[in-house]
Amino acid sequence: GAVVSQHPSWVICKSGTSVKIECRSLDFQATTMFWYRQFPKQSLMLMATSNEGSKATYEQGVEKDKFLINHASLTLSTLTVTSAHPEDSSFYICSASRDRGYYGYTFGSGTRLTVV
Amino acid sequence: DAKTTQPTSMDCAEGRAANLPCNHSTISGNEYVYWYRQIHSQGPQYIIHGLKNNETNEMASLIITEDRKSSTLILPHATLRDTAVYYCIVRSPTNFGNEKLTFGTGTRLTIIP
Numbered sequence: 001g002a003v004v005s006q007h008p009s010w011v012i013c014k015s016g017t018s019v020k021i022e023c024r025s026l027d028f029q030a031t032t033m034f035w036y037r038q039f040p041k042q043s044l045m046l047m048a049t050s051n052e053g054s055k056a057t058y059e060q061g062v063e064k065d066k067f068l069i070n071h072a073s074l075t076l077s078t079l080t081v082t083s084a085h086p087e088d089s090s091f092y093i094c095s096a097s098r099d100r101g102y103y104g105y106t107f108g109s110g111t112r113l114t115v116v
Numbered sequence: 117d118a119k120t121t122q123p124t125s126m127d128c129a130e131g132r133a134a135n136l137p138c139n140h141s142t143i144s145g146n147e148y149v150y151w152y153r154q155i156h157s158q159g160p161q162y163i164i165h166g167l168k169n170n171e172t173n174e175m176a177s178l179i180i181t182e183d184r185k186s187s188t189l190i191l192p193h194a195t196l197r198d199t200a201v202y203y204c205i206v207r208s209p210t211n212f213g214n215e216k217l218t219f220g221t222g223t224r225l226t227i228i229p
Binding site: 004006032034036043044045046049051057091093095097100102104105106107108109110112 | 150152154157158159160161162203210211212213214215216217218219220221222
């Protein structure tokens with residue numbers, strides 16, 4: 001079956017630094033990647049959608065300069081949280097789809113980011 | 117985006133069928149209904165999806181009403197490992213030729229021994 005690997009599974013960083021999270025589709029080509037954020041006891045909130053080779057499209061209220069998304073290949077997307085602050089501490093989850101979201105979605109296991 | 121409404125929480129006895137309802141009264145004719153579940157601090161796991169016909173797979177059954185305004189996920193023989201938050205989602209188009217999943221609040225299902 002389709003497998004998505006997300007790395008790291010958890011990270012602690014100092015306030016003001018940047019953190020990169022990787023999302024890889026291991027056995028299929030992901031034309032589209034989705035990035036979500038989840039705060040404790042809340043649902044997943046879609047942050048952005050990226051098609052391979054194109055700029056990501058961000059949901060309303062998500063700062064594109066703070067959450068940099070790169071989807072340069074069909075198997076790898078990265079989310080960089082720039083100048084992280086404690087309020088950015090959250091669970092970040094990626095999801096990959098073969099066909100722009102028409103053919104199923106496979107989720108990564110998530111990355112717990114703690115900014116101190 | 118079509119919104120979904122689910123009960124906040126439900127309990128079900130182990131071995132019994134768990135029936136999780138979902139309302140999606142604003143769903144459009146070509147929008148699919150998806151169900152995922154999330155066990156604490158893990159990524160969501162796909163369960164089932166459908167458009168207008170009832171669907172069944174090895175995990176669950178999905179019953180969609182004829183008017184498509186609501187659906188029910190059925191776990192036929194619940195086990196303790198089915199304890200999770202269950203999300204009913206309507207897949208919707210973006211402005212850029214994609215389809216996306218927008219999660220609602222979900223139902224926290226607890227299986228009671």
